[in-house]
Amino acid sequence: MKNLVELIDVSLSYGKTLAVSNLAMKVREGSFAAVVGPSGCGKSSLMKLVTGLMPATGGSVVVDGHEISGPVNIVGMAFQNPNLLPWRTTLENVMLPLEVVRPERHQLRARKQEFRDRAMELLRIVGLDAFADHYPWQLSGGMQQRASLCRSLIHQPRLLMLDEPFGALDAFTREELWDVLQTIWMKQRFTAILVTHDLREALYLADEVHVMSNRPGRVVRTVGTAQFSRPRGEQTFLEPAFNESVMDLRADIRSQRMPIDVKPSAPGEKA
């Protein structure tokens, strides 16, 4: 498979601060990549670079075979904050991208039923079909995040960018949504890049986990997860190899962090 996203020696600076430098990364079409790293390592900068929201200061960002210079419209995005519009119902929120993205925005009337069905199908997959006509304030945090996920996929993007989408949820809801995401991904096989702090989340969902260094960020190691068969589930957490990988990643990231002189945390603590 060819690479959908390729970062070649990319750097990005905000004024004098260098956020990322010498960043190199490849994501194959149809694969699921995760990016982990210490806090402030430029993971969010990576999001902005790949989506073309921010031009690289140096190097080149290649998406779908072209070096990009502005927003690429094959992307869907979801963030930690679901950011649903409170005056729209769940269904209307999910369908928002279709009112903006080309060429769908000009076909709203002609393909109304098709778009509606598509949205309802997504809502059904995440288990929200009964809440299509509810407003965001009537949904729990996890449900809002599921709606946000549907919104990021409604225009059938080839690349899904996720910036800590489950960061603000409780542990149970979070693990539930991992499975929801895995299900959608296995069904639709878009390319996904997940930025996260949660190492178990990264290993559980991704095909490849990229570890970033401290600021200025670059990829220092890439870990494959092919050994964990899909669909992954409860049993994956129990595999010794899975937990070893989590510990390895943890050690990697700890070594990347700015040295702060504190007592090292007890082993076995949640990563």
Added chain:
Amino acid sequence: MNNALERSGPVLLSVALLLVWELSCKTFDIPPFVLPSPSLIAEALAENFYIIWFHSSQTLLTTVIGFAFAVAFGALLGIAVGSSRMAYTSLYPLLVAFNSIPKVAIVPILVVWFGIGSVPAVITAFMLSFFPIAVNVATGLATIEPDLRDVLRSLGASQLDIVRKVGIPRSMPYLFASLKISITLAFVGSVISETLASNRGIGTLMTQASANFRIPLVFAGLVVIAVMGVVMYMIFAVIEKRMTGWATRGATFGIGG
């Protein structure tokens, strides 16, 4: 019981104030040309009903016209200032400067330009009331969540798309909140103008009445302005509730899951 007390609070307090006022006037024997008692004011209101109606309808008309212009202009200005950095940096200092000019000082100029009558009153009402509207709408637009902006921009949305799909609906609660403030300011504006230069309107009525030492009538004019202000405020409060109910829902309504 607590709830009932809370609801009747404003009425009870007003009645109590009026009683204290009435009794103080009686006990301390305050002359009516200094401070007329509520009963005298009510009498003046009843006796001059037609003349008060004649003047207050004019005030209401100029206020509403000025206010309507203020809503249209203020909303457009707010959208411009809130959605474009360029408009913000260039317009905002001007707006603040303009807003700090005492509008009383402008009325004589308006009279020179437009003569005595309704036009200066409409313009003064407009000038006093558009500022809060513009600032509020701009705030609603300028505080769009950056993540949401990114989501839309990555879909190829133009600034205009973002303003239309998110900015304007989002600034509606801000707009309606500002309408309540602005309508009362519009009354202030038209009455100021009428007081200075007009031959019709509550302001004119009060100026004439005070010149003739008919102090109860002056107070009656004040009462009418206050009542009109409260009624208009309530109308906009009701509209606000209807139009932007989504903004006042608490997060506590969420369903578990």
